[in-house]
Amino acid sequence: MEHTRKIIHIDMDAFYASVEQLDNPELRGKPVAVGGSSQRGVVSAASYEARKFGVRSAMSSVIAKRNCAELIFVKPRFERYKEISQQIRKIFLEYTDLVEPLSLDEAYLDVTENKKGNPSATLIAREIREKIKEKTGLNASAGISINKFIAKVASDINKPNGQKTVAPEEVIEFLENLDIRKFYGVGKVTAEKMYRLGIFSGKDLKEKSEEFLTEHFGKSGAHFYNVVRGIHLSEVKPHRIRKSLGAERTFSENISSEIFMIDRLENISEEIEKRLKKSKVAGKTVTLKIKYSDFTLQTRSKTINNYIASKELILEIARELLYQEKMKDSVRLLGISLSNLNTEKGEKEEEKKEISVQLRFKF
Template structure:
């Protein structure tokens, strides 16, 4: 990255918007079914099994969150209503939303059905600021879909993402270049995009609780602790992120894994523990509108040795049932076991964006 002696970026100012639909799946279901409005609902899973793909804002005060096992969600909120996801509907609405984006810029980087980055440095409507562009986009989305979007406006992707989440729901928040370094300094480390629960715990164990703490560490120290991620952390701790908005960015893989509280060696037990992992993978696959040709199973044993097994399928993995069938077959392939298992993971690769073919299966202009 280009910086001056103080560490500040010397790159030309960009205008980036991050759009994030508020509780997208759940909001669609409440829009389409008046009986669900004002009630705590979870999209995905069931009362007995599976994983929550999305939770309505009415469910969140109870602690219900996406990627949570359904059984846990039901325990936290006994009145929680489970709704089967309708990914075809979400995809169609997502296309409406992306059409709104395209009226303002060609530089659109979709992240999922409900989320995207937009570079509006040169916007197609000639609006003078990115804030006005974001305001126009939110209004158009509401008018056309009756759904609410939050928007973050800043001079890079990291801060735009932080801004969109800062005052959700139904919010528009701007972080200017003057605000950026100070804003990041006070930001809890868990709210840094790219810092997940495991990394957050590790950083806190090292005394890193805020952006200010992260900024105090040298590149060398960060590299020793975090390897290839060090350059990213060094930059964002200073409000710097020069990653471009990439139109038509292609993901290489999607996956999820789980480390067990107790090791297991029985096939039936491991197959049961694989279920929520498969739910997470399939939900990510559908929300990001991708299909895969290859499934990989990761197995880590109690002695920390790790193996993988992979299988390609004709055409694409067309549904969750196919994903489950292939994953269980891969699990069977590692039997008989000589030691117990502490972690299972599943990933999809050889990805194609868009629905499978017939079954072959966004101060200073801000």
Template structure:
């Protein structure tokens, strides 16, 4: 049976909620984050993105690009509440829901609760229900695997719907720039371009062994993606104990941009450890030790399993930005940990999960 996979991605989620709740912001460039000297952009509206503003950009630079940019402090409790509304809509159609973050998820609707044959029809219904209940727009991608569904959801943003059926997948992939491939970041794309690999067609000409030689084991993933093959299931459950990593800095950090850069490295290391141990959990904890040795922690528990670099970094960024005095103190140490102590499953009891060790992910600024 050919699978039917939908990827739903909310459009400029944080910024869109702020524009929804504040009519005076609509149609104007909005950045969620702190607009001060050491602030950073957490998310940007589409109006702001036209000026080249994106997440993780220093607020000073953002204001240089767009002097009339409106900064709004994040309201993560509201974002989580809206995310829960959206996830409940997904569950009306299938229990096979794999959230990637607050604002996006995969759905396997091959067999669905409403008995609807067309995945495209389901995607249209979901988009409409999301708008009816939240007054927010979402983009949807529909295909026969996760790789193509995710690419499709980004193809006609915002408020888009794009379908890649099996019979058109080969031609679509051959025309696709390698920068659009899931798991290919800027650095990898640049290396591929240097090797003459600019499109899916170019990538398809390379042998798997050669791609592995140049890119490591992820080269096998690129080989199969170029052929439209991705056998990963939509995973909804997989839990164990706790796992963490932390870093003490050679010099204290006091700029938010530097703190985010450190968070990015720590998130990547935690992802690598979690992936190696096949460990996934629902609670992420941020640990910060200031220069005066004051120690604070912030935790966030979600209703899905945290199992990708992107999820770890986005949740970690949310926790970091929620620390009230983060702009006023120097940071000596930072750490992240995953845990879910109330539910533990032994290694023997864990289901086998097929996953790929992507070393690069494009950030969420393209949403």
């Protein structure tokens, strides 16, 4: 049957920082950074008060503190974030079983057919946001449209604590007028490359041929060609297939001794083993991540024939990768990830492409 899907993207507003402000009234209204410290580490999340000073996630704590002298650093409490995330997930499931979590603080919902029998995805999104506020005390934003890509982009338009609906008849105009930096998946480097090619908006992007985009952006070229035309066939998958699993550590002081590095890698391997057992997965590719004192990043990978999940084997390969070439400087962060997981077996067979014909319906 021909139909247009009704997709909602729910994104919690400054989730980690908002939870900290919720649980500690003294932090409310103040610039808060979760993770890192004034001397070290990386910011995991920033409150909206901190964002006004240019503090962002993945930013060095030192730079964040420089931007905002009054910044308050708080240690992350992932168990607490997970607890609230599960409460939010239960609310989603009241409306549809087609829920695809992207992380603890965001998810896609397909409400084309929903448990409430409500034909309006806009009203469902508003109701869900009200329930989240009532249940947890936290604000959420939402994007509503015909596919995951547009819903994701739309959820950022009226943040915080707002929502944006892009109805079927509005899709093309919405995408044409969109700043290229707002396209989900277009990072800083890609945006700068597009600028050099004279692409500043969706309209500019749409004027380029698929051959031109593929030539300049590889496989992503076809993706850009399609999404700017409102074509994105990825379905909401309730059981997302995990692609990788890993852990990393930022050190309080830079280390240059390989003996100390091995010691840290052993701890990281142990943590990964625990996560692998909990997730009941194993992998074939081990990647070592090294961040040097000058913040340059290096990764080294090795793929083996058999699936592994033990800390001993993971550490053995990580050690081999560490000694693969000489370290160029002292190290501030080490990480290990395991990919090419056995969860990916049969993934291609499970993926089905549907042909979606856009028909108008009540959003």
